[in-house]
Amino acid sequence: MKPQTMKAATAAKKLGILLAAAPEEFRDREISRTELDELNANPPAWLVTLRADGPHPRDVVAHKLGVSNSGLARAGVTEPLTTAEIKALLEEKPEWLVAERATQAQVHAENARVKQRNAERAARD
Incomplete structure (x- = not known):
């Protein structure tokens, strides 16, 4: 079964970040719900910085x-x-x-x- 995915813009909105400021590897692909949950649970440095600054x-x-x-x-x-x-x-x-x-x-x-x-x-x- 294929995992449910969303556009990067939707994922960015759910993460509360500006899509244009996210790294290219985030912007240029679909994000699975599992990946989104992982980003929320264990945000990488770029996400922490974007949310803070x-x-x-x-x-x-x-x-x-x-x-x-x-x-x-x-x-x-x-x-x-x-x-x-x-x-x-x-x-x-x-x-x-x-x-x-x-x-x-x-x-x-x-x-x-x-x-x-x-x-x-x-x-x-």
């Missing part, structure tokens, strides 16, 4: 900055960022970042409120 994919950048992907787009951040660039933004606190983090906090608060309301309704029914 970047460059990071958009969703990881957004998460580290505490904003949404849409917030990055509104701010004009289109390129992958390194950990050092993310830290610099967090220290500088540009106006767009402060505004987008506030928006993200409001979204989380509203989601929590709706979840609580739905739980209370379910408890009554």
